[in-house]
Amino acid sequence: xxxxxxxxxxxxxxxxxxxxxxxxxxxxxxxxxxxxxxxxxxxxxxxxxxxxxxxxxxxxxxxxxxxxxxxxxxxxxxxxxxxxxxxxxxxxxxxxxxxxxxxxxxxxxxxxxxxxxxxxxxxxxxxxxxxxxxxxxxxxxxxxxxxxxxxxxxxxxxxxxxxxxxxxxxxxxxxxxxxxxxxxxxxxxxxxxxxxxxxxxxxxxxxxxxxxxxxxxxxxxxxxxxxxxxxxxxxxxxxxxxxxxxxxxxxxxxxxxxxxxxxxxxxxxxxxxxxxxxxxxxxxxxxxxxxxxxxxxxxxxxxxxxxxxxxxxxxxxxxxxxxxxxxxxxxxxxxxxxxxxxxxxxxxxxxxxxxxxxxxxxxxxxxxxxxxxxxxxxxxxxxxxxxxxxxxxxxxxxxxxxxxxxxxxxxxxxxxxxxxxxxxxxxxxxxxxxxxxxxxxxxxxxxxxxxxxxxxxxxxxxxxxxxxxxxxxxxxxxxxxxxxxxxxxxxxxxxxxxxxxxxxxxxxxxxxxxxxxxxxxxxxxxxxxxxxxxxxxxxxxxxxxxxxxxxxxxxxxxxxxxxxxxxxxxxxxxxx
Amino acid sequence: xxxxxxxxxxxxxxxxxxxxxxxxxxxxxxxxxxxxxxxxxxxxxxxxxxxxxxxxxxxxxxxxxxxxxxxxxxxxxxxxxxxxxxxxxxxxxxxxxxxxxxxxxxxxxxxxxxxxxxxxxxxxxxxxxxxxxxxxxxxxxxxxxxxxxxxxxxxxxxxxxxxxxxxxxxxxxxxxxxxxxxxxxxxxxxxxxxxxxxxxxxxxxxxxxxxxxxxxxxxxxxxxxxxxxxxxxxxxxxxxxxxxxxxxxxxxxxxxxxxxxxxxxxxxxxxxxxxxxxxxxxxxxxxxxxxxxxxxxxxxxxxxxxxxxxxxxxxxxxxxxxxxxxxxxxxxxxxxxxxxxxxxxxxxxxxxxxxxxxxxxxxxxxxxxxxxxxxxxxxxxxxxxxxxxxx
Ligand SMILES: Nc1ncnc2c1ncn2[C@@H]1O[C@H](COP(=O)(O)OP(=O)(O)OP(=O)(O)O)[C@@H](O)[C@H]1O
Ligand SMILES: [Mg+2]
Numbered sequence: 001x002x003x004x005x006x007x008x009x010x011x012x013x014x015x016x017x018x019x020x021x022x023x024x025x026x027x028x029x030x031x032x033x034x035x036x037x038x039x040x041x042x043x044x045x046x047x048x049x050x051x052x053x054x055x056x057x058x059x060x061x062x063x064x065x066x067x068x069x070x071x072x073x074x075x076x077x078x079x080x081x082x083x084x085x086x087x088x089x090x091x092x093x094x095x096x097x098x099x100x101x102x103x104x105x106x107x108x109x110x111x112x113x114x115x116x117x118x119x120x121x122x123x124x125x126x127x128x129x130x131x132x133x134x135x136x137x138x139x140x141x142x143x144x145x146x147x148x149x150x151x152x153x154x155x156x157x158x159x160x161x162x163x164x165x166x167x168x169x170x171x172x173x174x175x176x177x178x179x180x181x182x183x184x185x186x187x188x189x190x191x192x193x194x195x196x197x198x199x200x201x202x203x204x205x206x207x208x209x210x211x212x213x214x215x216x217x218x219x220x221x222x223x224x225x226x227x228x229x230x231x232x233x234x235x236x237x238x239x240x241x242x243x244x245x246x247x248x249x250x251x252x253x254x255x256x257x258x259x260x261x262x263x264x265x266x267x268x269x270x271x272x273x274x275x276x277x278x279x280x281x282x283x284x285x286x287x288x289x290x291x292x293x294x295x296x297x298x299x300x301x302x303x304x305x306x307x308x309x310x311x312x313x314x315x316x317x318x319x320x321x322x323x324x325x326x327x328x329x330x331x332x333x334x335x336x337x338x339x340x341x342x343x344x345x346x347x348x349x350x351x352x353x354x355x356x357x358x359x360x361x362x363x364x365x366x367x368x369x370x371x372x373x374x375x376x377x378x379x380x381x382x383x384x385x386x387x388x389x390x391x392x393x394x395x396x397x398x399x400x401x402x403x404x405x406x407x408x409x410x411x412x413x414x415x416x417x418x419x420x421x422x423x424x425x426x427x428x429x430x431x432x433x434x435x436x437x438x439x440x441x442x443x444x445x446x447x448x449x450x451x452x453x454x455x456x457x458x459x460x461x462x463x464x465x466x467x468x469x470x471x472x473x474x475x476x477x478x479x480x481x482x483x484x485x486x487x488x489x490x491x492x493x494x495x496x497x498x499x500x501x502x503x504x505x506x507x508x509x510x511x512x513x514x515x516x517x518x519x520x521x522x523x524x525x526x527x528x529x530x531x532x533x534x535x536x537x538x539x540x541x542x543x544x545x546x547x548x549x550x551x552x553x554x555x556x557x558x559x560x561x562x563x564x565x566x567x568x569x570x571x572x573x574x575x576x
Numbered sequence: 577x578x579x580x581x582x583x584x585x586x587x588x589x590x591x592x593x594x595x596x597x598x599x600x601x602x603x604x605x606x607x608x609x610x611x612x613x614x615x616x617x618x619x620x621x622x623x624x625x626x627x628x629x630x631x632x633x634x635x636x637x638x639x640x641x642x643x644x645x646x647x648x649x650x651x652x653x654x655x656x657x658x659x660x661x662x663x664x665x666x667x668x669x670x671x672x673x674x675x676x677x678x679x680x681x682x683x684x685x686x687x688x689x690x691x692x693x694x695x696x697x698x699x700x701x702x703x704x705x706x707x708x709x710x711x712x713x714x715x716x717x718x719x720x721x722x723x724x725x726x727x728x729x730x731x732x733x734x735x736x737x738x739x740x741x742x743x744x745x746x747x748x749x750x751x752x753x754x755x756x757x758x759x760x761x762x763x764x765x766x767x768x769x770x771x772x773x774x775x776x777x778x779x780x781x782x783x784x785x786x787x788x789x790x791x792x793x794x795x796x797x798x799x800x801x802x803x804x805x806x807x808x809x810x811x812x813x814x815x816x817x818x819x820x821x822x823x824x825x826x827x828x829x830x831x832x833x834x835x836x837x838x839x840x841x842x843x844x845x846x847x848x849x850x851x852x853x854x855x856x857x858x859x860x861x862x863x864x865x866x867x868x869x870x871x872x873x874x875x876x877x878x879x880x881x882x883x884x885x886x887x888x889x890x891x892x893x894x895x896x897x898x899x900x901x902x903x904x905x906x907x908x909x910x911x912x913x914x915x916x917x918x919x920x921x922x923x924x925x926x927x928x929x930x931x932x933x934x935x936x937x938x939x940x941x942x943x944x945x946x947x948x949x950x951x952x953x954x955x956x957x958x959x960x961x962x963x964x965x966x967x
Pocket of ligand 2: 627628
């Protein structure tokens with residue numbers, strides 16, 4: 001590519017002098033008034049973001065600091081005065097920190113094993129590392145209960161324990177790690193692939209042992225990636241509602257407490273305050289990741305993945321990585337199998353007679369939810385894709401003042417825990433001017449603005465890879481802007497677009513933390529139904545519902561693959 | 577710095593890659609070569625001919641499918657890269673972005689028992705040698721391409737390796753800087769007297785800086801020799817074509833030159849061992865052309881037909897239009913005439929229809945010819961070479 005590739009990548013753009021910046025924005029502003037289409041688009045986008053992202057968050061914040069209509073910190077005082085409530089704050093942070101550490105470690109072993117240690121069965125492990133991303137919520141909880149619960153296969157049947165307590169921190173760490181290490185893996189896989197192989201070769205060539213190459217070159221270059229991964233998993237674990245709801249037992253965490261206070265006790269200010277307490281660390285970690293850690297990164301996508309012909313690690317390390325990968329893969333397969341098994345036997349642990357009755361029952365109670373879930377997710381997906389592409393296009397290709405702010409606000413839906421969004425939507429849209437509670441539309445809108453950031457990320461990443469001169473060439477040869485966008489830009493970003501879309505469809509299908517506040521009898525969501533079944537310990541039905549969800553997700557992926565041709569990993573996209 | 581030069585010997589190195597669909601790619605095919613201590617040898621050849629692969633086998637980044645690598649007489653084939661004491665300058669420079677220039681240059685010394693004082697002293701001396709004193713605390717990203725190139729060179733030199741390896745180190749630089757850097761690399765390499773292998777596909781770079789050139793094609797060594805040898809005594813059509821510009825003339829070998837003739841005897845006396853002077857019919861003219869000893873025998877298979885290599889500067893214009901000199905060996909019609917200041921370049925369609933490129937280095941002396949003119953051509957017999965046909 002260019003001359004100073006590896007090295008210049010690392011230099012950040014030096015800030016422009018203030019005066020010229022001011023002059024630039026004035027010029028931008030002027031050009032904006034001359035481009036009415038751009039101006040209108042911008043205004044509409046800003047309005048949407050204000051109404052459906054900022055306004056709900058503001059409502060939550062306001063209710064928590066002004067429970068009776070005027071400013072008062074009494075709610076927060078109460079929370080921190082009650083040990084059982086205050087503890088949910090520290091519990092959430094502790095859980096987040098533990099899971100971030102274990103997931104990052106596991107993700108790194110996977111990424112390192114697959115990129116550097118030349119372990120066997122690589123395609124299989126890659127699949128296994130991505131599988132949990134599409135798993136329905138509660139699914140691993142079900143597995144853990146089926147394996148380690150009162151009638152658990154392992155605890156009860158193999159070890160004969162009858163009073164093993166599966167609920168608590170340990171189980172949570174297990175299911176969250178297994179469910180969230182793919183985030184770490186995806187980040188670190190990208191980082192390790194992007195480290196130019198020449199750097200490690202060069203260190204080796206200068207006499208460094210393989211261990212020294214790792215400690216002086218590979219690890220320092222991967223450190224920003226490790227930090228990113230840690231922070232992203234931390235945020236994800238904080239925001240997780242499904243797993244702690246089922247498995248936390250006495251280990252109270254914020255997302256669950258906020259839900260219980262809000263919907264169970266109808267104490268809306270307290271629920272809001274707990275949600276805000278959840279928002280603060282989540283947003284902080286997200287901002288640190290986005291605006292500090294990721295800018296310290298030395299690696300950028302070079303297009304040429306790292307390739308080493310000779311092993312970069314010793315036999316022992318390679319074996320270690322492979323063993324860890326096997327254990328993880330076997331655990332994942334086992335977790336999936338018991339859920340499938342659980343759906344086909346009468347009463348897990350007591351009556352193993354094969355049966356279809358759970359499916360029949362699940363279909364009876366669930367068919368309406370399935371339909372509405374697919375409709376809502378299906379309606380949200382194209383809207384998400386369209387809005388995301390427009391915003392991505394504005395961010396990458398257009399100049400206008402306040403671009404950074406727009407990007408930030410659009411990404412907020414990503415950083416804000418679902419609990420906060422769910423409460424915010426209830427508070428914001430249950431009274432005029434906009435009344436949406438109880439409708440399917442509120443859920444669709446919630447999906448759109450929560451999934452939009454994923455689409456924007458994908459769009460920005462793929463647009464940035466398209467040299468503007470390609471579009472300029474098309475214009476230069478006589479094509480209009482619209483034609484160029486349709487025939488040149490769109491086909492080029494189509495794979496990333498579809499990957500982003502199918503991914504956001506899956507996330508809408510498996511969403512729970514925000515949706516749980518918004519569902520109604522008429523517009524129920526499969527995950528809410530699964531939760532209800534799990535809570536009343538109808539594990540067979542919950543398993544059957546999970547299988548329905550998996551099948552729908554698989555079909556969505558198959559359709560996407562048909563449309564795009566081959567599997568396309570979402571670019572620049574980090575799942576929650 | 578005392579000379580640390582070591583010889584390098586490649587013994588039947590072969591590398592077979594298994595590509596997609598289990599298809600085999602022979603990247604290096606039975607490569608055998610001996611490099612004398614302190615020599616700079618270039619691997620020259622078209623893209624994909626196996627230069628990088630061979631170089632990486634010397635460095636230890638690829639394990640040969642078969643064959644052995646010796647450095648200083650020691651078999652290093654099974655040694656990992658970090659124990660080989662080679663230092664490679666990468667095309668991408670591979671500067672560590674998280675270290676300063678100084679830390680980059682000192683990196684290799686971490687793994688050699690060198691005291692802190694000596695380390696600083698060596699880094700200082702090397703930085704001076706490459707003309708970058710005072711840049712130690714910069715980040716690599718704050719340097720220009722040429723400066724980054726020098727840092728990469730310094731980082732390799734400072735460890736005083738037994739062998740220096742270069743993989744197209746200058747291909748990221750602009751033409752001017754490239755010329756400057758190649759002189760500098762050559763200067764430093766001779767000054768320190770380090771054995772070096774230099775990969776390039778730029779033939780003028782190879783001509784300018786090497787002690788010896790190894791021309792590769794399809795994973796095999798086509799020819800190995802001094803720049804002069806590969807240019808003026810190409811061993812094959814491929815080499816003649818790849819190095820410099822060339823015209824191929826059809827010829828018919830009629831026998832060895834008659835050495836009782838005074839002119840033939842003098843020409844033959846200049847020949848190197850293994851070469852013979854032949855009589856070859858070119859455009860029905862009987863010319864004296866040298867070729868390898870076995871040529872007569874090889875050409876027998878093609879009833880004497882041979883290929884005569886004539887560089888564009890090995891022919892001169894011998895009169896034009898009405899005044900074609902009787903010395904001319906052949907006449908042709910000018911279809912291209914380009915003025916380059918230092919020389920004129922003509923395209924001339926010869927009898928038989930083939931186009932001949934001729935470079936006239938004295939355009940000022942004579943009236944330049946123009947397109948449409950008929951010109952007489954005279955070959956400089958001493959600069960012609962005959963090759964077996966079909967190779
Ligand atoms: N890791 C690999 N796997 C499969 N084939 C390879 C690999 N590395 C190189 N090859 C093939 O081996 C052949 C020689 O490659 P090599 O890189 O040595 O060429 P080169 O002479 O350096 O070319 P260039 O001038 O383009 O750098 C090529 O056909 C290439 O496609
Ligand atoms: Mg190469």
